[in-house]
Amino acid sequence: MVSRLILVLGDQLSESLSALREADREADTVVMAEVVEEATYVRHHPKKIALIFSAMRKFSAVLEDAGWTVAYSQLDDTDNAGSIVGELLRRAEQTGAKEVICTEPGEWRLINKLTHAPIRTRMLPDDRFLASHAEFEAWADGRKALRMEYFYRDMRRKTGLLMEGEKPAGGQWNFDHDNRKPAPGDIAPEGPLKFGPDNITGDVLALVEAKFDDHFGDLRPFWFATTRAQALEALDHFITHSLPRFGDFQDAMLRGEEFLFHAILSPYLNIGLLGPLEICQAAEAAYKSGHAPINAVEGFIRQIIGWREYVRGIYFLEGPEYAQRNALNQTRDLPSVYWGGETKMACMAAAIDQTAREAYAHHIQRLMVTGNFALLAGIDPGQVADWYLEVYADAFEWVEAPNVVGMSQFADGGVIASKPYVSSGAYINRMSDYCKGCAYKVNQKTGEGACPFNTLYWHFLDRHRDRFSGNARMGNMYRTWDRMDEDKRKTVLADAEAVLAKLDAGEVV
Ligand code: FAD
Ligand code: DLZ
Numbered sequence: 001m002v003s004r005l006i007l008v009l010g011d012q013l014s015e016s017l018s019a020l021r022e023a024d025r026e027a028d029t030v031v032m033a034e035v036v037e038e039a040t041y042v043r044h045h046p047k048k049i050a051l052i053f054s055a056m057r058k059f060s061a062v063l064e065d066a067g068w069t070v071a072y073s074q075l076d077d078t079d080n081a082g083s084i085v086g087e088l089l090r091r092a093e094q095t096g097a098k099e100v101i102c103t104e105p106g107e108w109r110l111i112n113k114l115t116h117a118p119i120r121t122r123m124l125p126d127d128r129f130l131a132s133h134a135e136f137e138a139w140a141d142g143r144k145a146l147r148m149e150y151f152y153r154d155m156r157r158k159t160g161l162l163m164e165g166e167k168p169a170g171g172q173w174n175f176d177h178d179n180r181k182p183a184p185g186d187i188a189p190e191g192p193l194k195f196g197p198d199n200i201t202g203d204v205l206a207l208v209e210a211k212f213d214d215h216f217g218d219l220r221p222f223w224f225a226t227t228r229a230q231a232l233e234a235l236d237h238f239i240t241h242s243l244p245r246f247g248d249f250q251d252a253m254l255r256g257e258e259f260l261f262h263a264i265l266s267p268y269l270n271i272g273l274l275g276p277l278e279i280c281q282a283a284e285a286a287y288k289s290g291h292a293p294i295n296a297v298e299g300f301i302r303q304i305i306g307w308r309e310y311v312r313g314i315y316f317l318e319g320p321e322y323a324q325r326n327a328l329n330q331t332r333d334l335p336s337v338y339w340g341g342e343t344k345m346a347c348m349a350a351a352i353d354q355t356a357r358e359a360y361a362h363h364i365q366r367l368m369v370t371g372n373f374a375l376l377a378g379i380d381p382g383q384v385a386d387w388y389l390e391v392y393a394d395a396f397e398w399v400e401a402p403n404v405v406g407m408s409q410f411a412d413g414g415v416i417a418s419k420p421y422v423s424s425g426a427y428i429n430r431m432s433d434y435c436k437g438c439a440y441k442v443n444q445k446t447g448e449g450a451c452p453f454n455t456l457y458w459h460f461l462d463r464h465r466d467r468f469s470g471n472a473r474m475g476n477m478y479r480t481w482d483r484m485d486e487d488k489r490k491t492v493l494a495d496a497e498a499v500l501a502k503l504d505a506g507e508v509v
């Protein structure tokens with residue numbers, strides 16, 4: 001039998017991968033390649049590159065132990081072709097293989113490259129998700145609005161998670177109203193389980209240091225799990241220590257507490273070390289045993305079988321140009337604060353500083369601090385999307401683009417969100433302790449020391465009035481704005497313009 005090449009990408013590190021299930025362990029060759037093209041199509045955070053390379057090296061050893069022949073290319077191998085397609089062609093020449101079998105990548109860019117590769121390529125569905133493309137399309141078909149909540153309920157019924165017969169456990173589908181508490185300063189979250197680098201990770205760290213030192217973010221200390229066994233330990237640690245309070249403080253932000261009660265499992269889930277169902281089943285077991293309350297477990301499971309599956313469905317449903325949409329025509333360049341430039345805004349400094357250190361920020365920091373600011377300040381959503389894709393260890397376009405372009409920047413014109421996620425400083429003040437030590441005053445609406453979120457919020461609503469004033473969910477905002485006396489409105493807009501002018505001039509805001 002002629003050998004075929006079985007491609008396993010850096011975010012496909014699952015033994016159950018469809019391409020591996022289709023393959024012949026005796027005859028075929030698995031191809032895994034660290035390549036400069038994937039490491040630089042955006043300038044990924046060094047921790048993200050190290051996570052992927054280290055996990056790839058260890059996964060290739062697992063496959064070899066299981067009897068597979070693996071052709072593994074390290075980034076600095078002298079004959080490394082530098083791209084996935086280049087490496088496939090090189091391996092085809094070496095082995096005489098005439099066909100590639102792969103699992104669908106999570107990005108149109110790479111799907112396109114593989115589809116047009118000068119070697120026959122068979123692409124199988126990525127079935128490490130609960131909903132197939134066909135299932136999502138069938139759900140979306142004929143609906144006026146694609147709201148996550150209804151899709152989520154179908155996923156609950158499909159998986160049986162938190163179901164008591166036909167009814168949701170606890171008597172309701174969604175316990176979100178219990179999950180919006182600010183965190184008191186004296187809580188002591190356990191934080192994620194951290195792993196010291198072993199020899200393989202040590203080699204990878206040296207490589208990443210040598211090759212990608214100019215990428216934004218700190219490589220060390222590096223503590224991510226890089227094997228399935230470690231990722232399972234991290235899951236167990238989260239269920240034991242953090243899940244019980246995950247719900248209560250899901251939206252809270254505290255200085256010096258980067259992780260609070262969040263799972264920090266998305267990097268492992270998105271590269272395939274863990275599966276969505278096993279994570280949710282572990283959480284459900286914690287509810288059934290009385291270890292964690294329903295608001296925590298329902299809220300957590302909703303993020304995974306609801307939001308995560310839903311955004312993937314949207315990415316593939318909407319097609320390759322989705323990530324380039326700019327429905328609000330926002331065109332300002334991303335300011336230097338996103339790259340660690342000086343800022344007086346304590347909330348932005350906290351979110352961006354921890355992003356640089358950890359390649360991690362939790363959902364509300366991404367949505368209501370850095371995302372909110374970009375949207376209010378009129379930043380080009382393409383630049384915003386590239387930033388998120390670069391800086392987070394869990395960022396792959398199928399999940400990043402709908403969250404950024406859709407949910408956070410409203411650049412898809414409302415496919416995902418029924419109204420833009422914008423807020424003044426009051427929301428950040430309610431959910432965090434950032435404002436206490438900020439150079440700006442969160443309660444000040446105009447003038448030198450006014451919180452920039454306050455003036456930019458009204459500027460956003462004012463400049464997008466034609467689009468949003470008819471939105472029933474935004475009527476109150478426009479009524480409040482219209483009730484303000486005219487001089488005050490003029491001052492607010494002029495102050496906002498001054499903030500924007502400073503951003504454009506590269507001055508500190
Ligand atoms: P937890 O808060 O503990 O949640 C548990 C799990 O739920 C996560 O591990 C994740 O797998 C899933 N989840 C939660 N919210 C979402 C969501 N909105 N979409 C998809 N999955 C979700 N998530 C990514 O995995 N990759 C991204 O590139 C990404 N970019 C984002 C960009 C923006 C602007 C926003 C607002 C959100 C983004 N998210 C992204 C969603 C969310 O912020 C992260 O999944 C979460 O912060 C990961 O940390 P955690 O494991 O501690 O999550
Ligand atoms: C993100 C990433 C990086 C940094 N490096 C590699 C790599 O060298 N080799 C590889 O196979 N995959 C890598 N990846 C993951 C791919 O970019 C990912 O598969 C696509 O973006 C699709 O999700």
Ligand code: SF4
Nearest residue numbers: 345347425435438451
């Ligand atoms: Fe952020 Fe405004 Fe609060 Fe400062 S005052 S931390 S800029 S919300």
